[in-house]
Amino acid sequence: MQIHDCFVDQTGELSPDFPGYDDAWLNEVFSEMLFVRCVDERMLKLQRAGRIGFVGSMLGLEATMAGAARAMRPTDWMWSGLREGGAALLRGLPLSEYIAQMYCNSMDTAKGRQMCNHFQHKGTNYPSWSSVIGTQITHGVGAAYASKQRGTDEVHTIFFGDGATSSSGFHSGMNFAGVWQAPCVFVCVDNGWAISVPSSAQTASVSYAAKAKAYGIPGFQVDGNDAVAVHEAMAALIGRARAGAGPALLVLRTYRLMGHSSSDDPTKYRDEAEVELWRDRDPILRFERLLTKRGSLPEGGLAGLRARHEATIDAEIHAQEIVDPMPLRSLVEDIYAEVPTHLRRQYNDFLRVAEKHGEAQKGDGAFPL
């Protein structure tokens, strides 16, 4: 199977193998990447303003998300490893739910229980990551086994970062998937840094893609800042898995332009010159160059498109600012399908104190014992 490393180079030139998508297609991808960036920038501003607690920025990774999202069907599963929120939006996670999750308010489908940046969307089969690195990899493999067993044609894309390739979940997941020929695609978003640890300190393998060989499955790597290369590789490997030819590993080489999170200062561990190099490889800049050459930039250029995206996002932020926090009862709900007696008793004891201090609201009442 041939997987091309790159179709759109840094200067915006197309390779001779370019699959021939038209201006409308390229413009859509450009708009999607810019939308993800605008969401990210707005979230960082909200965090700096103290409105939300934490942001794990996707800046620089937009091509991995736009390229992957459009290669998947809504019925396919996407197992998030950390920074895939943008792809979730492009696959159908409503922006309102995305922002509600960042506010951890009562509109958050996860009921405000996880810290920011842990999105989920049942409608497009997108469970959230837990925070523990690599644990979702075996979940994706088991779920892929289930898809096969139940006779569906769903494919599971299992995302993780370069650091997760050192986890036991990576080893177990790749190994099980190879043995089971599970319909899944492992997607390693190699952004160069696992918080502060570079790839050179993560592995002695010649590449992350080479690791696939040990499990008897094919491994590939492409330029993760080229949305077309990401899309073509994802479409090919998803198609392969759907056809029953088994799992594959795809490494998307890219770069995390911001720190690991809003709490991280990357100047402590990496060289600014390296960051500058990657700024010029920016996936959105690359597409802007391409579209400029083709004379097909959208109306008002990048600035105009950006303004339209920001207006959409700001309207949703204003709506989410006024949503109520979660009711107190949610402290003991969803631990089990039904709230067991010992949790009812614990809550009722707590409620006595909360009521004494005027903290209980309507709906926070005691459970019957």
Add this chain to the structure above:
Amino acid sequence: MANLTLIQAVNDGLRTAMSADPTVCVFGEDVGPKGGVFLATEGLTKEFGKNRCFDTPLSEDGIVGAAIGMAMNGLRPVAEIQFQDFIFPAFDQIVSEAAKLRYRSGGQYTAPMVIRTPFGGGIRGGLYHSQSGEAYFCHTPGLKVVVPSTPYDAKGLLIASIQDPDPVLFLEPKALYRKIKGEVPEGEYTVDLSTLRMVREGGDVTVFCYGAMVAVCEEAARTAAESGIETEIVDLRTLLPLDEDGVIEAAKRTGRVVVVHEAPRFCGFGAEISAMIAERCIEYMEAPVARVAGFDTPFPNTLEHHYLPDARRVLDAIERTARY
């Protein structure tokens, strides 16, 4: 009704659940054609095919991680961990993932699954084939922890666990696998996952126990009766969620309590029972709660019969508590 050993009852429970529900899948190390190292899954691959009862690669975290994914996507996985001593590579998957999935997703995703594993001593298994790790798991909200002590309960609790909407750790007292026999109904029945079992009535002392310790406590109670001490025995059987009201009622009935388990004493399950009694019914108590437990040491090999609570040690605690 058939007269079955506990391991046969487990096998019957699996077969019954697999017959009733095509989404039930059984897997783990050596559970396929071999039928498991204790033969709990004997004959299942032949009867249901290798897609429904199969061997996995040798990786506990892989087995449990994959089970979670299967459960999230429409199957009812029943994973076997060959010995409870080998479960710790999967601790992260059980504690951080399976047990927290419903909560962290606001109920959008759940993990209805069972992890079966033989636990406890009595087979000369040394440090790594004998441990009782229930306390680690009972400290995990979102998980259910179940321990049968009879063939009837083994089948009924197992079927209930497989049908349950939440993840269940099913601890099988391996010392009893072939030691006891009992009447087991044919076909499907369930035993409730939130009620204790009254084993023996008696007005002087209440003994709380579970798993292989139930038979030990029964032997001690028979001896105690010879000297006029009537002992009530309660099999806790569902450790999490625990039938707390049932425990308090039983403690109040005699005001004298002994708790027995194989696991080390410190922070063991007996500590929770003692604390619960102290909090909720200390005014009814006529004697301090006595604990009979394993030592706070690794599990020994040749001296295991001294490590494990036996009828003599339980009897001593019953007599001291009765006379206090």
